[in-house]
Amino acid sequence: xxxxxxxxxxxxxxxxxxxxxxxxxxxxxxxxxxxxxxxxxxxxxxxxxxxxxxxxxxxxxxxxxxxxxxxxxxxxxxxxxxxxxxxxxxxxxxxxxxxxxxxxxxxxxxxxxxxxxxxxxxxxxxxxxxxxxxxxxxxxxxxxxxxxxxxxxxxxxxxxxxxxxxxxxxxxxxxxxxxxxxxxxxxxxxxxxxxxxxxxxxxxxxxxxxxxxxxxxxxx
Amino acid sequence: xxxxxxxxxxxxxxxxxxxxxxxxxxxxxxxxxxxxxxxxxxxxxxxxxxxxxxxxxxxxxxxxxxxxxxxxxxxxxxxxxxxxxxxxxxxxxxxxxxxxxxxxxxxxxxxxxxxxxxxxxxxxxxxxxxxxxxxxxxxxxxxxxxxxxxxxxxxxxxxxxxxxxxxxxxxxxxxxxxxxxxxxxxxxxxxxxxxxxxxxxxxxxxxxxxxxxxxxxxxx
DNA sequence: CGCCGCTTTGAGGAGGTTCAAACACAGTGG
DNA sequence: CCACTGTGTTTGAACCTCCTCAAAGCGGCG
Numbered sequence: 001x002x003x004x005x006x007x008x009x010x011x012x013x014x015x016x017x018x019x020x021x022x023x024x025x026x027x028x029x030x031x032x033x034x035x036x037x038x039x040x041x042x043x044x045x046x047x048x049x050x051x052x053x054x055x056x057x058x059x060x061x062x063x064x065x066x067x068x069x070x071x072x073x074x075x076x077x078x079x080x081x082x083x084x085x086x087x088x089x090x091x092x093x094x095x096x097x098x099x100x101x102x103x104x105x106x107x108x109x110x111x112x113x114x115x116x117x118x119x120x121x122x123x124x125x126x127x128x129x130x131x132x133x134x135x136x137x138x139x140x141x142x143x144x145x146x147x148x149x150x151x152x153x154x155x156x157x158x159x160x161x162x163x164x165x166x167x168x169x170x171x172x173x174x175x176x177x178x179x180x181x182x183x184x185x186x187x188x189x190x191x192x193x194x195x196x197x198x199x200x201x202x203x204x205x206x207x208x209x210x211x212x213x214x215x216x217x218x219x220x
Numbered sequence: 221x222x223x224x225x226x227x228x229x230x231x232x233x234x235x236x237x238x239x240x241x242x243x244x245x246x247x248x249x250x251x252x253x254x255x256x257x258x259x260x261x262x263x264x265x266x267x268x269x270x271x272x273x274x275x276x277x278x279x280x281x282x283x284x285x286x287x288x289x290x291x292x293x294x295x296x297x298x299x300x301x302x303x304x305x306x307x308x309x310x311x312x313x314x315x316x317x318x319x320x321x322x323x324x325x326x327x328x329x330x331x332x333x334x335x336x337x338x339x340x341x342x343x344x345x346x347x348x349x350x351x352x353x354x355x356x357x358x359x360x361x362x363x364x365x366x367x368x369x370x371x372x373x374x375x376x377x378x379x380x381x382x383x384x385x386x387x388x389x390x391x392x393x394x395x396x397x398x399x400x401x402x403x404x405x406x407x408x409x410x411x412x413x414x415x416x417x418x419x420x421x422x423x424x425x426x427x428x429x430x431x432x433x434x435x436x437x438x439x440x
Numbered sequence: 441c442g443c444c445g446c447t448t449t450g451a452g453g454a455g456g457t458t459c460a461a462a463c464a465c466a467g468t469g470g
Numbered sequence: 471c472c473a474c475t476g477t478g479t480t481t482g483a484a485c486c487t488c489c490t491c492a493a494a495g496c497g498g499c500g
Contacts (some may be wrong), residue, residue, distance in 0.1 A: 051346045055435055059350040075339030106326045118338040119295030125345035126271045130279040132352035133396035176353035183480055215275055
């Protein structure tokens with residue numbers, strides 16, 4: 001959330017953010033087609049968002065963690081275009097979008113903040129498109145791990161150890177790979193001593209090797 | 221642009237939109253890294269937007285035509301995250317973003333409009349991710365052609381004939397395929413009597429067949 | 441006409457998928 | 471306590487799609 005508001009302003013902002021909602025592991029915060037009413041700020045827990053083609057193929061479009069905002073997909077058509085499912089028990093702030101719009105008319109800093117959040121999502125998706133369109137399996141997985149650990153580190157967690165909240169299948173869906181390919185790539189990294197893997201526990205032993213895989217040119 | 225404004229409001233909106241800029245074929249409207257100052261509404265012409273990885277791989281993230289707005293990628297970091305290149309001579313409205321923000325504080329309908337445009341872009345990119353992550357070459361190309369012709373049709377052009385503004389290479393980059401694969405898929409469609417192709421001229425002979433390829437399940 | 445960029449087409453190869461089986465681990469119940 | 475089940479993961483082998491490399495074709499323009 002942005003900073004630099006007066007006490008009264010903070011009070012108004014708090015009002016938007018006061019409503020909470022708990023989502024249990026496996027439950028959806030919202031589903032494709034649901035009416036759009038609010039954006040959600042994740043207070044705790046871990047989500048995946050995914051879209052589905054009408055013949056049933058699913059694409060995970062992102063994994064979101066505490067501090068991130070989801071639901072922007074619903075604004076265009078007043079109903080959600082994707083589903084957000086909790087990968088672990090979670091709590092979110094429900095921020096009614098009409099209130100956000102109302103307030104951001106009075107508070108330029110908030111307005112700018114909202115715009116930045118949406119723009120950040122556009123830029124993130126540009127990056128995923130680059131990954132899906134150009135990278136090979138191991139590059140994708142390296143990029144994924146580096147991104148994940150970097151975000152976790154920004155939240156005070158380790159920059160080398162992590163416990164994946166999602167299955168191989170969900171990683172594969174996000175990266176445009178089959179779960180077997182994800183598993184094989186994990187094994188390969190492990191054999192090469194780059195990471196240590198035991199199920200969902202991952203320890204990054206050689207972050208530079210991962211970065212080199214992700215972006216070969218830089219290190220040649 | 222939204223509707224339902226009073227005369228004075230329209231006047232203010234016109235002021236935002238009054239500045240024009242011409243971009244010749246092959247020139248960039250903005251480049252990756254450029255300072256972000258404005259959004260651009262395309263008045264005429266055709267653009268591609270693309271991101272580049274630091275080892276030089278390029279991913280076309282979209283093709284944009286008259287009536288569409290580009291530049292939202294620049295809002296987060298106050299500089300552009302991708303490049304927008306004209307594929308044919310083009311003219312855009314330069315809409316300074318500070319003016320957009322200022323005005324949308326006064327005009328809720330404009331504010332909502334801005335939000336929708338950004339949300340639409342997020343949703344569009346979700347769709348591309350689904351395409352890149354799940355579809356095979358011919359499905360991608362079918363989806364691409366159908367999307368293109370639908371957008372052209374919405375602008376009063378034919379719903380069966382079109383002239384591609386982009387090369388096979390650019391189509392391939394957008395679809396996560398090599399140009400040869402794009403070319404082969406075109407040829408395959410042509411052999412099957414689904415389309416007629418001569419270089420960049422394409423005529424869709426059997427739109428239903430294309431739709432069937434794009435989304436097999438629906439027609440089984 | 442001859443050059444150049446783009447496109448088409450072919451042949452061979454690589455990376456990822458598919459199918460299948462075995463394994464790990466958590467939870468359940470005898 | 472341990473076998474039993476179910477879900478998720480790993481690993482192997484065969485296959486397929488798409489990529490790579492190469493050459494020829496097309497079309498526009500000086």
